[in-house]
Amino acid sequence: MSPTILLSLTAVATLGALSLVLAALLVGANRRLQVYEDPRIDVVDDLLPGANCGACGFPGCRSFAEAVVKGEAQPAGCTVGTDAARAAIAEFLGVEVGAQVRRVARLACAGGRNVARMKARGVGLDSCAAAALVGGGGKACAWGCLGLGDCDVACDFDAISMNVHGLPVVDEDLCTGCGDCVVACPKDLFSLQRIDRRLWVACASREAGDEVLEDCEVACTACGRCAADAPDLITMQDNLPVIDMSREPSRVPIERCPTGAIVWLDPDRGLVKGSAAHRVIRRGPLPLSPT
Amino acid sequence: MSVDRAATPTTPSTDEFIKGLWRENPVFVQVLGMCPVLAVTNTARNALAMGLATMFVLVGSNVVVSAIRRFVPKQVRIVTYILVIATLVTIVDYSIAALSLELHKALGAFISLIVVNCVILGRAEAFASKNGLWRSFLDGLGMGLGFTFALLCLGAVRELFGMGTLFGAAVLPAAWQDWVIMILPSGGFFTLAGWVLVVNRINQGRARRKDAEAA
Amino acid sequence: MSESLASIFLSAALVNNFVLAWFLGICPFLGVSGRLSTAVRMGGAVTFVMVVSSTCATGINMVLAAIDAPYLRLISFIAVIASTVQLVEMFIKKVSPTLFRQLGIFLPLITTNCAILGLALFQTNRGYNPIQSLVFALGAGAGFTLALVLMAGIREKLDLAEVPQLVRGTAATLFVAGLLSVAFMGFAGLGS
Amino acid sequence: MSPDTPRPSDAVALPPPPPAWPMVRALVGVGLVCAVLIVLVYQYTRPIIAANQLEARQAAVFQVLPGAVSSTTYRYVEGEGFTPVADDASGDDLVFAGYDRQGRLVGVAVEAVGMGYQDAVRVLYGYAPDRQAIVGMQVLDSRETPGLGDRANTDPDFLANFAALDVSLTEDGQRIAHPIEAVKHGEKTEPWQIDCITGATITSTAIADMMRESTAVWVPRIAASLDAFQSREVTP
Amino acid sequence: MSGVTPGTDPSRADSRMEAAVVLEIGSSPHIHAGNRVDRIMFHVVLALLPTTAFAVYAFGLAGLLNLVVAVGSCLATEWVACRLAGRPSTLSDWSVVITGLLYGLTLPPGLALWMVAAGGIIAVGVGKAIFGGLGFNPFNPALVGRAVLQAAFPVAMTTWMDAMAPGRFTSVPGSTLTFPLAEPVYDVVSGATPLSAWKFDHTAADTMDLLAGFTTGSLGETSAVLILAGGVYLAVRRFMSWQIPVAILGTVALASGALHLLDPARYASPQFMLLSGGLMLGALFMATDMVGSPMTPRGQVIYGVFIGLLVVAIRTWGGMPEGVMYAILLGNAISPHIDRLVQPRVYGTGGRRGTP
Amino acid sequence: MGHRGQRSFRHGIHPPEHKDETKGLAIRQFPFAPVLVVPLSQHIGKPAVPVVREGQEVVRGQRIARADGFMSVSMHAPASGRVRRIGLVPGARGQMVPGIYIEPFPGSTQEVMEGRPCRVDEAEPAEILAAIQDAGIVGLGGAAFPTHVKLSVPEGKRIDTVVINGVECEPWLTTDHRVMLEQHDDIFMGLRYLLRLTGAERAIIGVEANKLDAVEHLRARLPGDLPVSVEVLAVKYPQGAEKMLITALLGREVPSGGLPLDVGVVVINVATTAEIGRLLPHGAGIQERVITITGPAIRDRGNYRIPIGTPLRFLLDTVGLRPDVSRVFLGGPMMGTAVASLDVPITKGTSGVTAFTVAETGPITSAPEYPCIRCGYCLDACPLFLNPAELGLLARNGAYERMAEERHLMDCFECGSCTYVCPAHIPLVQRFRVAKLAVRRIAADRKARGGEA
Ligand SMILES: Cc1cc2nc3c(=O)[nH]c(=O)nc-3n(C[C@H](O)[C@H](O)[C@H](O)COP(=O)(O)O)c2cc1C
Ligand SMILES: Cc1cc2nc3c(=O)[nH]c(=O)nc-3n(C[C@H](O)[C@H](O)[C@H](O)COP(=O)(O)O)c2cc1C
Ligand SMILES: Cc1cc2nc3c(=O)[nH]c(=O)nc-3n(C[C@H](O)[C@H](O)[C@H](O)COP(=O)(O)O)c2cc1C
Ligand SMILES: Cc1cc2nc3c(=O)[nH]c(=O)nc-3n(C[C@H](O)[C@H](O)[C@H](O)CO)c2cc1C
Ligand code: SF4
Ligand code: SF4
Ligand code: SF4
Ligand code: SF4
Numbered sequence A: 001m002s003p004t005i006l007l008s009l010t011a012v013a014t015l016g017a018l019s020l021v022l023a024a025l026l027v028g029a030n031r032r033l034q035v036y037e038d039p040r041i042d043v044v045d046d047l048l049p050g051a052n053c054g055a056c057g058f059p060g061c062r063s064f065a066e067a068v069v070k071g072e073a074q075p076a077g078c079t080v081g082t083d084a085a086r087a088a089i090a091e092f093l094g095v096e097v098g099a100q101v102r103r104v105a106r107l108a109c110a111g112g113r114n115v116a117r118m119k120a121r122g123v124g125l126d127s128c129a130a131a132a133l134v135g136g137g138g139k140a141c142a143w144g145c146l147g148l149g150d151c152d153v154a155c156d157f158d159a160i161s162m163n164v165h166g167l168p169v170v171d172e173d174l175c176t177g178c179g180d181c182v183v184a185c186p187k188d189l190f191s192l193q194r195i196d197r198r199l200w201v202a203c204a205s206r207e208a209g210d211e212v213l214e215d216c217e218v219a220c221t222a223c224g225r226c227a228a229d230a231p232d233l234i235t236m237q238d239n240l241p242v243i244d245m246s247r248e249p250s251r252v253p254i255e256r257c258p259t260g261a262i263v264w265l266d267p268d269r270g271l272v273k274g275s276a277a278h279r280v281i282r283r284g285p286l287p288l289s290p291t
Numbered sequence B: 001m002s003v004d005r006a007a008t009p010t011t012p013s014t015d016e017f018i019k020g021l022w023r024e025n026p027v028f029v030q031v032l033g034m035c036p037v038l039a040v041t042n043t044a045r046n047a048l049a050m051g052l053a054t055m056f057v058l059v060g061s062n063v064v065v066s067a068i069r070r071f072v073p074k075q076v077r078i079v080t081y082i083l084v085i086a087t088l089v090t091i092v093d094y095s096i097a098a099l100s101l102e103l104h105k106a107l108g109a110f111i112s113l114i115v116v117n118c119v120i121l122g123r124a125e126a127f128a129s130k131n132g133l134w135r136s137f138l139d140g141l142g143m144g145l146g147f148t149f150a151l152l153c154l155g156a157v158r159e160l161f162g163m164g165t166l167f168g169a170a171v172l173p174a175a176w177q178d179w180v181i182m183i184l185p186s187g188g189f190f191t192l193a194g195w196v197l198v199v200n201r202i203n204q205g206r207a208r209r210k211d212a213e214a215a
Numbered sequence C: 001m002s003e004s005l006a007s008i009f010l011s012a013a014l015v016n017n018f019v020l021a022w023f024l025g026i027c028p029f030l031g032v033s034g035r036l037s038t039a040v041r042m043g044g045a046v047t048f049v050m051v052v053s054s055t056c057a058t059g060i061n062m063v064l065a066a067i068d069a070p071y072l073r074l075i076s077f078i079a080v081i082a083s084t085v086q087l088v089e090m091f092i093k094k095v096s097p098t099l100f101r102q103l104g105i106f107l108p109l110i111t112t113n114c115a116i117l118g119l120a121l122f123q124t125n126r127g128y129n130p131i132q133s134l135v136f137a138l139g140a141g142a143g144f145t146l147a148l149v150l151m152a153g154i155r156e157k158l159d160l161a162e163v164p165q166l167v168r169g170t171a172a173t174l175f176v177a178g179l180l181s182v183a184f185m186g187f188a189g190l191g192s
Numbered sequence D: 001m002s003p004d005t006p007r008p009s010d011a012v013a014l015p016p017p018p019p020a021w022p023m024v025r026a027l028v029g030v031g032l033v034c035a036v037l038i039v040l041v042y043q044y045t046r047p048i049i050a051a052n053q054l055e056a057r058q059a060a061v062f063q064v065l066p067g068a069v070s071s072t073t074y075r076y077v078e079g080e081g082f083t084p085v086a087d088d089a090s091g092d093d094l095v096f097a098g099y100d101r102q103g104r105l106v107g108v109a110v111e112a113v114g115m116g117y118q119d120a121v122r123v124l125y126g127y128a129p130d131r132q133a134i135v136g137m138q139v140l141d142s143r144e145t146p147g148l149g150d151r152a153n154t155d156p157d158f159l160a161n162f163a164a165l166d167v168s169l170t171e172d173g174q175r176i177a178h179p180i181e182a183v184k185h186g187e188k189t190e191p192w193q194i195d196c197i198t199g200a201t202i203t204s205t206a207i208a209d210m211m212r213e214s215t216a217v218w219v220p221r222i223a224a225s226l227d228a229f230q231s232r233e234v235t236p
Numbered sequence E: 001m002s003g004v005t006p007g008t009d010p011s012r013a014d015s016r017m018e019a020a021v022v023l024e025i026g027s028s029p030h031i032h033a034g035n036r037v038d039r040i041m042f043h044v045v046l047a048l049l050p051t052t053a054f055a056v057y058a059f060g061l062a063g064l065l066n067l068v069v070a071v072g073s074c075l076a077t078e079w080v081a082c083r084l085a086g087r088p089s090t091l092s093d094w095s096v097v098i099t100g101l102l103y104g105l106t107l108p109p110g111l112a113l114w115m116v117a118a119g120g121i122i123a124v125g126v127g128k129a130i131f132g133g134l135g136f137n138p139f140n141p142a143l144v145g146r147a148v149l150q151a152a153f154p155v156a157m158t159t160w161m162d163a164m165a166p167g168r169f170t171s172v173p174g175s176t177l178t179f180p181l182a183e184p185v186y187d188v189v190s191g192a193t194p195l196s197a198w199k200f201d202h203t204a205a206d207t208m209d210l211l212a213g214f215t216t217g218s219l220g221e222t223s224a225v226l227i228l229a230g231g232v233y234l235a236v237r238r239f240m241s242w243q244i245p246v247a248i249l250g251t252v253a254l255a256s257g258a259l260h261l262l263d264p265a266r267y268a269s270p271q272f273m274l275l276s277g278g279l280m281l282g283a284l285f286m287a288t289d290m291v292g293s294p295m296t297p298r299g300q301v302i303y304g305v306f307i308g309l310l311v312v313a314i315r316t317w318g319g320m321p322e323g324v325m326y327a328i329l330l331g332n333a334i335s336p337h338i339d340r341l342v343q344p345r346v347y348g349t350g351g352r353r354g355t356p
Numbered sequence F: 001m002g003h004r005g006q007r008s009f010r011h012g013i014h015p016p017e018h019k020d021e022t023k024g025l026a027i028r029q030f031p032f033a034p035v036l037v038v039p040l041s042q043h044i045g046k047p048a049v050p051v052v053r054e055g056q057e058v059v060r061g062q063r064i065a066r067a068d069g070f071m072s073v074s075m076h077a078p079a080s081g082r083v084r085r086i087g088l089v090p091g092a093r094g095q096m097v098p099g100i101y102i103e104p105f106p107g108s109t110q111e112v113m114e115g116r117p118c119r120v121d122e123a124e125p126a127e128i129l130a131a132i133q134d135a136g137i138v139g140l141g142g143a144a145f146p147t148h149v150k151l152s153v154p155e156g157k158r159i160d161t162v163v164i165n166g167v168e169c170e171p172w173l174t175t176d177h178r179v180m181l182e183q184h185d186d187i188f189m190g191l192r193y194l195l196r197l198t199g200a201e202r203a204i205i206g207v208e209a210n211k212l213d214a215v216e217h218l219r220a221r222l223p224g225d226l227p228v229s230v231e232v233l234a235v236k237y238p239q240g241a242e243k244m245l246i247t248a249l250l251g252r253e254v255p256s257g258g259l260p261l262d263v264g265v266v267v268i269n270v271a272t273t274a275e276i277g278r279l280l281p282h283g284a285g286i287q288e289r290v291i292t293i294t295g296p297a298i299r300d301r302g303n304y305r306i307p308i309g310t311p312l313r314f315l316l317d318t319v320g321l322r323p324d325v326s327r328v329f330l331g332g333p334m335m336g337t338a339v340a341s342l343d344v345p346i347t348k349g350t351s352g353v354t355a356f357t358v359a360e361t362g363p364i365t366s367a368p369e370y371p372c373i374r375c376g377y378c379l380d381a382c383p384l385f386l387n388p389a390e391l392g393l394l395a396r397n398g399a400y401e402r403m404a405e406e407r408h409l410m411d412c413f414e415c416g417s418c419t420y421v422c423p424a425h426i427p428l429v430q431r432f433r434v435a436k437l438a439v440r441r442i443a444a445d446r447k448a449r450g451g452e453a
């Protein structure tokens, strides 16, 4: 035999034996050590956006995927991803997409620096939470937005931006309804609302009477006109109108509001006030009022 | 049950070639195959040789893996791929030794270690096992070139500063003070860090320009 | 060469630290050194695999010497090591899903970790006997773990630092690696 | 139910255990093909590599034994002395005799190993029995610092130490009369001293040390069996 | 209820709040101890001045140029780094001056000035700025500068000139003024430092010489007395923790003392170990840099012992005659772990509990 | 200051005391404001429920609101007058809270109305407890925690020591000091109630060494039949915090997350004790308290007995305020809360009003914030052995949950010692307050979303 053939035989025999042993080991291992995990979870997880934002109410995308596979949640529960992705999941699992009306964050305050007064000079950390801990942040209205943007920082989706008057503005297209701003705001001004409920009370002041206008020119004075005009939609509680969100909203209640505290959130035109609301055209901030 | 996630490629196949050069450069962007990148780049010549050797194995393994991908069950995938790669590396190893013993000595164990270069198995796993022959070939070629390019970047800088030469030829004046650290391990880390900074900077600039265009 | 076991260990762990002086296992060194807890586990896993593969390599060397087939060394090393790692991986997945999740995608990367194969090749090149090989593997594993743990400690600290955007990530890690490597030069000549 | 077989509530079938045959087939098949390939390449390159290695070794031998043009490899076996072996033999009991154009023994080249600044350093030195001296030295393998320790192989001043390094034997031929020692740069006064490289005292000392130890073993052996090397037919 | 009711005295009517005031709301505490980072740093500079002055006296013009370039390059790098990062300049906090001074003091006098500048740029650039500046650097920046130089130019960094050389105030060695990036040529090369003399020739320097600083070595490793004085000043003013230097010096004394007792011929005496090389400067001014050292006193002792042991090990068994720099850098590397493991025991968690 | 041999706790700080300004000034009666503002929630717990109508006339000491459940106490009219309005009143933290506006009758004699007395030697413990709740007594040391809740010992626990907190470690304030000097009889009477109620075998009054006159005063008058001693402690802030006080006096350590009860102790402030001793024998309720009005911006500093509900504006008008005032805070400078509005009233928990001028606050507001240089001063200051530096770094990066899980954030009682010493002027305790709030909100949000996952 030529040396090449001899060598080849040794090599083939050795490697053949080696790979046989390895194959046997792996086969055995696959039999005995295999851990079962529903492979569909991986697939669904892959189809989810991976933002782990919690808008679906689950701790992360993967646990949502597990829930969807188990049938405990519907694909539509993820409000962040695209419609196509939701449809793909539904198709893959052979289930309904499910209906879920999107919820977005709504801010119950319209008191920007141009209309709401400060009564003390805040020093220290540049954060609403920190400011709220000392004297409530120095805003004359005890309920109002401090405008230091904790909500802006908290939002992972860039859906919140601070406007020139120091008020957060929510971009409805970007908002996923994850609720991070709700947790972040020390004044509890954010809440998640159905996107199709466009009647909104942009005020949280529980004080009544025209004195509140000294603190904020767009505050609700609790005059009750809105509730009077749409009694089945609105009730007055604690000096604030409360909208019944289970009902189809209408624009009627905003019409006679003297301060424009109750508004219609038009998707295109933004915040629409009633015709009776006095117009504020001030652009600069109100001066600090001495205490 | 399984959804083929790379089912229908939507990109032109030339993209497979180009992406490895910069956008998905295995070294600067993916940070893979770092050991040879650092270990054998103390001279430009070593870097080039290592780059070419790796490219050969990368292209070869991509092609073979792509060819046999349908016959290999997923449980033995890694071992099988590694056998293929190891064979190719053994071939390279012997070939280099036959070509130049000196080069073989300079590259040392790192030729053998091409087997475990994460880039190679990474491409086999992530790309070749899911794509056709031609695309896999292009992918291997592109990644290999990108890898070689990165190695050369390091090798040239390290050799120039460390010895005042390039590919063995003196390019700096005789009075040049060598920076010994450049050919030491720490110099490898620093040079790579420097290059990553440069790449980051370029990419940042690009992103900014793109943003500006979009706006 | 009949080196003493202590000097083999010291050399592999400190003087010629696998990661910082020899550039072996850089990928996991850069990849898994973000959190200390993971780093420690990865170090343990690598050390374990090193011991296993060093033993395998000793055995393979004997067999190959017997049949005089040095050309099969590389392929046998890597095949055996790869399957062993895969077995270990499956074992861990079964025994401790948490550990598995923490090491995540890096477990398969141990297979493609130069340090493992490098160890097998070096011990062969240096002609270590089985006991020396074992000590060498332990030293290399300890050195790898040490480098990883030191890096992780610093990276956790840097997580809270104001590292400039441009440097954050890989570049910062590489700079720290370079500085660690410089610091390890202090061990030069120890144990000889 | 054991933990590895949880069944999802909705009846998704557990995947069947993977079939063994395709796995074995794939792995063994690939293994066999690889084996053949490797053998082919090995067969093809082996002679070339061997020739390269021989050439490299001979080049080194010729360098440490100036004047030598051919060499023979000898193996030393305790009690039996030196016997010539094939040129591609390996082991750490080999020495290489170098011969000049006339077939006369120029000297014997010996390998020595020791711990340097960073890692092991391997050198080859040439011993000329007639001059009772080392006549050349080359570093075969080292990981010393470039620009410092690795100057041991390039620094002409340092290499000059080994042009005629005295290793004459004592009267009884058992020991070196003046063991090799290293001294700081510029302090060499005796022919058996090695003048260190500035900035690389450690490497220099290491080389001196390993040569002292090696010569203590090999020089008496070689000197005692000079005859074994002399019997060499001239190859044209 | 004794006393008069206030506010009823009509003569004090003017003191009433005539004008409304604007209040400031800040959160408590509303008072502060009054110490400030820049003041602490300034005191460190003060404490370093005697050592610096002596270095200039001992090495003359070369030493002065060295220190000026060292401090200048560090300051310049910091300024550029702040510009690049878009931060306000931090030069005024004095910390870079410390870095520059200490870095300069670790260099061999006569080192080419371009190397000094390169090292200064590395010290602040790679040692500090890339990690976010003051307070975030994992390693001691001054030592990073020196360690990188040592690795880059090992020959230049181990070529020494004699202290107290005549004519040192009128001329500088040729190597100092080497053309940038060119290899220096040495004219006045001197003997070895006490440590390398011990390592390679086994000759120990005189203790009194070491104390006073009449030996060869880096700029700042000469006068142990002045360094100690500065350190004691800082420790007394609580600007630096005394635990670290005490632990380092104590460990070195104990470990080398034990070795010396075993074999006085092979192992140097403890007083020699303590006073030679950069140990004093390192233990008192560099290991104590709070940024790279553990925060708890117990952790600081562990850190000090670790550094001390490493110093003895490297000097005794390692490849190099001196190991303080590497020991401190390695100490920096483990200090996050010391900090993690040696946390103060939080009140009310285990340990002392009350018995009801 | 570290008086050798005097007991204390470890760590802590030594801010300048500034007590000489007022400690020699006897307590004076403060006049009635034209309108008193009585928040219904001056304590921790549920607000009280009004039992009067708008327009109704009330007599000083008359109950105007009743406790709403156990975690609540009654409110009493601070003056004879008319209820003008029941609505929202400004709170110290800037919020609007429910409260009652009372217009005192000018020229009224302001006799205090008494109720059913609770006799110490006859009453059952449960009756004493009810009487304390009825008297509207809450912790006057600052926290305003309902005292009866604190004194209700749950099944299986035992109190062996009642600690009376006369430490008053807060700089500037001298309220407790004056109470100890002027109301020793009330204190001892209160102690009788406390000992009887808790069944404790002894009581210790802890006083810092800067009030040695009070110590001597009390020691000279100790009733022989009471197992009570007066202990002198080294001067150190925050020794008045109950955990530190317990450690200083008894060497016991209240477990993390636990209460003094867990080590068999209850801590009651001297003023609270005095109030118990003053009110219970007459069945009266709290209508006033002693406070220190002090600070560089105040003209007529002193210690005053002031009606609850006095608005700050009237208070400062009365004592005179310098025009360069910059901050007014309720309490002392270490723990006090700065107010944004002078409409805020004095409540039961207010132990002092301090006003600073720009001279004091300027250097603090203008000091630049440096990065943490890891000097460890804060570690040396924190009485709870937390690691404020690490916490500060984590807080800066918003890692609130890690702070709570790994670094005992929730143990921090916000004493501010760390901020006081930090040379980098990092607002540490401020960040910790935000962090604690965030941790609570996140936890609440989790809970609301359906449990831990
Ligand atoms: C980065 C670095 C590399 C070094 N490399 C070597 C080396 O390869 N060989 C050596 O003998 N010494 C080496 N040294 C050690 C020092 O140069 C050592 O001080 C020197 O060997 C002492 O010799 P001298 O007395 O001639 O200065 C190195 C030092 C450093 C910092
Ligand atoms: C930092 C800190 C400091 C305190 N200082 C005092 C003090 O000086 N005097 C005091 O009576 N209570 C002080 N307290 C409140 C006590 O912890 C404790 O609540 C009080 O003594 C209990 O008595 P009380 O409920 O009667 O107010 C302090 C609390 C904290 C957290
Ligand atoms: C939710 C809650 C429950 C409490 N329960 C008790 C209690 O059962 N017994 C008690 O002695 N104190 C209790 N405390 C009071 C505290 O131990 C402490 O006295 C009070 O918060 C004021 O102390 P400080 O001023 O030191 O913070 C409780 C406090 C809180 C916030
Ligand atoms: C006691 C003390 C020692 C210091 N030692 C050093 C030092 O060795 N190296 C250095 O660069 N800075 C030192 N500094 C300054 C400062 O901490 C240093 O610039 C920071 O390391 C930069 O982040 C020291 C400061 C103090 C207070
Ligand atoms: S909405 Fe809330 S969080 Fe956002 S800026 Fe206003 S106060 Fe701050
Ligand atoms: S009409 Fe406007 S002001 Fe009146 S209650 Fe409605 S929201 Fe408030
Ligand atoms: S505020 Fe909190 S962290 Fe700071 S010293 Fe006080 S208890 Fe410690
Ligand atoms: S006192 Fe300030 S600077 Fe010092 S360690 Fe604490 S937080 Fe850092």
Ligand code: FES
Residues within 6 Å of the ligand: B032, B033, B034, B035, B036, B116, B117, B118, C024, C025, C026, C027, C028, C112, C113, C114, C115
């Ligand atoms: S190349 Fe070495 S570990 Fe990746």
